[in-house]
Amino acid sequence: MSGLGIDASFLDLPFRHLADVALGRAADLGVTHADFRFERVRYQDLHVRDGSLLGTQDSSDVGFAVRVVHGGAWGFASGVVLTEAEARHVAERAVEVARVAAAMTTVPVELADEPVYADVSWTSPYEIDPLEVPVAEKVALLVDFTERLRAHDVVGHATAGLRQVRENKFYADLAGTRTTQQRVRLMPEVTAMGADAERGIFDSMTSIAPPVGRGWEYLVGRPGAGGWDWDAELAEMPDLLAEKLRAPSVEAGTYDLVIHPSNLWLTIHESIGHATELDRALGYEANYAGTSFATYDQLGSLQYGSPVMNVTGDRTAPHGLASIGWDDEGVATQSWDIVKDGVLVGYQLDRVMGRQKPELNDGRSNGCAYADSPGHIPIQRMANVSLQPDPDGPSTEGLIERVERGIYVVGDKSWSIDMQRYNFQFTGQRFYKIEDGRLAGQLRDVAYQATTTDFWGSMEAVGGPETYVLGGAFNCGKAQPGQVASVSHGCPTALFRGVRILNTGEEAGK
């Protein structure tokens, strides 16, 4: 499956010549490794509020970076002036940075081997490039979304936003790899807000349509053929909001949870995705994003969750936000097991990690290096990390039927986890009381709190393939300087036993 082909206006840019100049200069200065990355990332953001356009913004990030290993140390520099002289200058600056760094580098930098890909290209699968659709058409759609919501009395205000990205990258290194790639992604979000004057409360209801690696067809296409069912979602949101405003406050305690993929993707992201990044497990994020409880010595023995837990890392999944052909170190992307039958069996790697742990993936990176702009250094970033469904698993209704006293959780909202990925707390868009296997109306003020291995250990069952949804995020943050990355997480609906539920009103002392 392929997209529309690489944008000709990107191919017209002088990246190949700049790469030759920069890499040649780095080689002349005696580096043992050099790579060159040229990027153009185009963004368009649209914001609509209560039927009016709040703002539009077109922006792009264009530039190039040179990364070297010299004297056993990393050196990195970047620039935006697309001239031969600047390419040479940036290469020289990268080597100079490596010289400064060498005095503080006590472990020489080594990279895992990777085959050479002489001149290859890749595009993500999509039908309509969103950046080629007239802005007026897109704004009209978002205006219509908010107006449909505001037609209901319960909705006081409605907002709709759409972020669109088209990312082009060219990578070259001294070994001879040359990759040219393009992908698009979309993040729509619609919110209805309302208040209950009698109870003195307000609340909101946000769409559960996930961000995706698809084109404009996601907004206007037929459901099941690349499109999200916006008509259905927008039609039910006001009533769901009205019910939420009327709902009773939850009684804090321990409940069985049935969690929909629109919520569970985020729990996977925080408690599995980040915890199985090997750079974190080895301490390289300790000062900022934190380390991991899933330390390397527990590979093959850590009981991460129950036996029904099977998690994969995958940078090849169609429409995945982290999917690409080759990563930012020229490594062909792959899929692999992270948790098998509940046991930790794998990590996410870049080329430095691959060299450090040659027993993993045959000493090769599994393609998880990424930089969010030409001005940033590639670091180990998350693959699409997904919980696999049970091929013979039940439907969501079948899982709910198994619960005597519980809560069904839909949609994500607030999230937080500690710096080693043990203790987390999540809220959601909607919480339904489950009584004797049936839904019994919404609840308010709900948050669930657990420790990672307790939570995944309490997972009794996962749903069948028909319950599987590819969720995800545009805004995963990591590293210093801070970078953001987009990543998808697929999962089925799943059943958890005995999870702690907080009443957020009581937590606030009310």
Place this chain on the structure above:
Amino acid sequence: MTTSPTPQELVERALEASRSDDAVVIVRTTSSANLRWANNTLTTNGEMSGIQVSVLAFDRRGDGVAVGSVTSAASDLAEVLSLVELADAAARAADVADDAADLVSGVAAPDWAEPPARTSIGVYDAVAPALGTAFGTAGGGGRVLYGFVDHEVATVYVGSTTGLRLRHVQPTGHWACTAKPTSLDQSAWVGGATRDFTDVDPVAFEAELTRRLGWGSRRVDLPAGRYDTVLPPTSTADLMIYLLWISGALDAHDGQSVWSRPGGGTRVGEQVAAPGVRLHSAPAYPGLEAVPFVHTTASSESASVFDNGLPIVPTDWIRDGVLTSLLTSRHSARVTGLPVNPAPDNLVLDVAGGEGMTEDLVAGTERGLLVTSLWYIRVVDPQSMLLTGLTRDGVYLVEGGEITGLVTNFRFNESPVDLLNRFSHAGATELSFSREWGDYFSRTATPALRIPDFNMSSVSQAQ
């Protein structure tokens, strides 16, 4: 040989080239250098430079004004002229903007002709060798260091067809370091903001980290619960920044924030914090000097592209415990009936009568906790502004005014609005650095606060 045009030339040529009724051009040059380390060795590092040009075109019609906003890295005239064409076309294709207003007018500022300011890896000429020394000291003492230093100098130029020619240079630097013993069973953190790194000493911060790790020689397990808790200025900054960020007037007016008045309107004018509490911003605050005018490329709930060049003036958000201002553009000020108060890039919390430092508040605590660092703070309930988050890298038991041991980490659930009512003691305001947000919002001054009943909702095993 050709030379690159100056930012001022890019602004002037873009304004000349625009076919729209009005235009604003913003050029932002950046220069930065960083070093990052872990496991007592450097891991990544770099020197980056960039230039971003934003062209905002304004198309006036009978029913209003439409705006086109295009931003890109652009360093030559051809690229900038291409941006102008795109912005003009975007404005012609756009609907009229709700936030339309007269553009801010002005004249050339005295420093308009000055070139961009820059930094380089050389800013660490003194820091780098000292860092190498610190690695050696730490390694020899059975400790591991992890950290980051970053220095960026941004120069922004704003020009408009209504005469504005504004320039501002913003140096932003910060440093932070985490230390662990080789057993990895505890952790300590220090960090701070700086403008030029002349005041950063890795040897000194390594020594302070060693002192803090020493507090961990005694370990105490405590259950979740409410504790008398001392928040040092860095933790207070974590919470106050979030308080500022949720203080948009439009959200409050729409009934969607803690600053919403039940039944409609905002809580401006209400007593929301203890008497004597003052939360304020001022671009010229000593040590926290920040950009004094609006420069924005997109309109939002609390910003407007029509406000480019508008002065950011000293503003009290809370004065003597009374909510006095919320974040507004001229547009949201009109909608809400509040004064115009654009978003600032610094924040100060003062408490009348506050004196002493963290150590003084600790000395006055009979039994409680010292929480040196907060993390992963998120809104749980906007109505009460309930935040959740965690302690990290150093929670210490205080007994009889002394630090007597290391305590496990906790998840907290608390509202900063409540905290500003419930604190029992406040220190003097000092320059501070938010652990969680400091990489993005580093210009804060806050006091240490002592909270008599801080809600530690559960224990975190992280260490």
